[in-house]
Amino acid sequence: MSKKIAIIGSGISGLSAACHLAKAGFDVTVFEKNNHAGGRIDVLKENGFTFDMGPSWYWMPEVFDKFYASFGYQTSDFYDLIKLNPGFEIIYNNNDHISVWADLDEIYHEFENIEKGSSHELKAYLKMAKKIYQIAMGDMVYKPFVSWTDFIDTKALNINLLSSLLYSVSYDVRKRFKHPYLRQLLEFPVIFLGATAEKIPALYHLMNYAAFEQGTWYPKGGMYKVSEAFEKIAKKLGVSFKFNSSVEKIIIDNKKATGVKANGNYYPADIVLSAADYAFTELNLLDEPYRNYDLNYWNKKTFAPSALLFYLGINKKIKKLKHHTLFFDADFNNHIDKVYNTHKWPEKPLFYLSTTSKTDPTVAPENHENLVILVPISTEIEDDDASINAIYQDVMQRLEAFTGESI
Numbered sequence: 001m002s003k004k005i006a007i008i009g010s011g012i013s014g015l016s017a018a019c020h021l022a023k024a025g026f027d028v029t030v031f032e033k034n035n036h037a038g039g040r041i042d043v044l045k046e047n048g049f050t051f052d053m054g055p056s057w058y059w060m061p062e063v064f065d066k067f068y069a070s071f072g073y074q075t076s077d078f079y080d081l082i083k084l085n086p087g088f089e090i091i092y093n094n095n096d097h098i099s100v101w102a103d104l105d106e107i108y109h110e111f112e113n114i115e116k117g118s119s120h121e122l123k124a125y126l127k128m129a130k131k132i133y134q135i136a137m138g139d140m141v142y143k144p145f146v147s148w149t150d151f152i153d154t155k156a157l158n159i160n161l162l163s164s165l166l167y168s169v170s171y172d173v174r175k176r177f178k179h180p181y182l183r184q185l186l187e188f189p190v191i192f193l194g195a196t197a198e199k200i201p202a203l204y205h206l207m208n209y210a211a212f213e214q215g216t217w218y219p220k221g222g223m224y225k226v227s228e229a230f231e232k233i234a235k236k237l238g239v240s241f242k243f244n245s246s247v248e249k250i251i252i253d254n255k256k257a258t259g260v261k262a263n264g265n266y267y268p269a270d271i272v273l274s275a276a277d278y279a280f281t282e283l284n285l286l287d288e289p290y291r292n293y294d295l296n297y298w299n300k301k302t303f304a305p306s307a308l309l310f311y312l313g314i315n316k317k318i319k320k321l322k323h324h325t326l327f328f329d330a331d332f333n334n335h336i337d338k339v340y341n342t343h344k345w346p347e348k349p350l351f352y353l354s355t356t357s358k359t360d361p362t363v364a365p366e367n368h369e370n371l372v373i374l375v376p377i378s379t380e381i382e383d384d385d386a387s388i389n390a391i392y393q394d395v396m397q398r399l400e401a402f403t404g405e406s407i
């Protein structure tokens with residue numbers, strides 16, 4: 001009889017684990033507290049509008065291709081993948097802007113317009129970022145690193161990779177580029193990882209390689225098409241799903257996980273795999289003696305930022321907007337300081353605007369736009385209507401000023 005595996009959580013990681021384990025012959029059950037799969041990849045559908053509530057940037061399409069290929073599929077079996085052009089646009093003060101085009105030559109041109117000589121620097125920078133990307137994706141990302149021997153039998157000790165762990169993202173970026181627009185453009189992708197670019201290892205230059213050389217993509221219909229695809233594959237492989245099943249505890253007997261308790265019932269399993277957040281799993285699902293780290297450890301950790309989100313259905317087309325627009329027409333360092341250091345509401349925030357209706361007519365009624373506004377905020381502030389309202393007013397006023405339209 002095949003071994004029983006209980007997976008906690010049906011986000012992208014739980015779904016991916018479920019597919020691989022079912023393919024390997026295990027009897028897999030996924031416990032999900034929500035009534036549907038996807039986790040943070042969630043969708044809001046209302047009055048003909050579709051809003052991605054979580055991720056909206058689809059980078060590194062080869063990772064998804066590889067996942068589908070493991071099960072005999074290709075990406076196009078589940079959704080149309082559209083390459084965005086521009087991939088994204090950044091708005092700075094005085095309506096200055098820079099577009100990250102699908103064609104690298106056009107990006108070099110944009111750089112050169114902003115800082116003389118920077119296109120050559122960008123070429124050299126991307127060459128280095130590509131090397132890091134190839135080593136990381138080839139030798140690191142697909143290794144579990146559960147033991148130090150994983151380092152020994154890989155090329156992970158490669159000198160390029162090691163040096164990329166010693167320096168920060170901003171060290172390289174600031175050495176090569178002087179103009180603040182270019183620095184912000186190259187440093188922004190790592191902001192969401194849980195620290196400022198000064199503290200994120202240069203390994204993460206790989207994100208710029210992905211953005212600039214591989215491009216920014218969009219699955220037609222919305223990002224939830226991805227989790228929908230993973231769920232379909234899991235079901236085809238025989239994975240069982242228990243929705244509305246909140247796991248309260250991982251049951252341990254004689255130092256071995258023997259099952260989970262969900263909604264008051266005990267479900268035996270040979271192996272329990274938690275794909276819920278690590279800190280949550282440790283502090284809420286495991287009794288103290290079985291945790292790897294104590295509360296003290298987790299309290300000292302800096303988590304990736306939280307976000308304030310607004311979903312707006314607009315009854316007209318807004319000409320100037322792109323699929324992805326980043327509004328950096330505010331004090332960049334001041335906002336980041338509030339997210340990571342002072343833990344306060346930003347007064348004039350940086351914000352990200354997603355308008356997938358620019359690419360996809362299925363996500364908004366005809367001649368309408370679906371706007372998702374995301375403001376990064378600290379994980380350590382309390383909800384406060386006055387601050388939220390002030391941010392909304394500020395963001396809308398800047399949006400109207402930029403687009404020249406009443407929204």
Ligand SMILES: Cc1cc2nc3c(=O)[nH]c(=O)nc-3n(C[C@H](O)[C@H](O)[C@H](O)COP(=O)(O)OP(=O)(O)OC[C@H]3O[C@@H](n4cnc5c(N)ncnc54)[C@H](O)[C@@H]3O)c2cc1C
Binds near residue numbers: 010247248276277
């Ligand atoms: C607003 C936002 C924007 C983002 N943008 C991007 C982006 O553009 N590109 C990108 O690559 N990433 C982005 N991310 C990050 C990305 O969404 C996450 O890294 C990814 O979805 C996490 O997947 P996961 O499976 O690890 O966790 P989750 O998606 O959080 O899944 C965990 C699952 O476990 C379930 N669960 C938790 N506790 C229990 C329990 N006790 N019992 C049963 N079930 C439980 C949860 O309900 C959930 O379904 C964004 C995230 C957010 C919030």
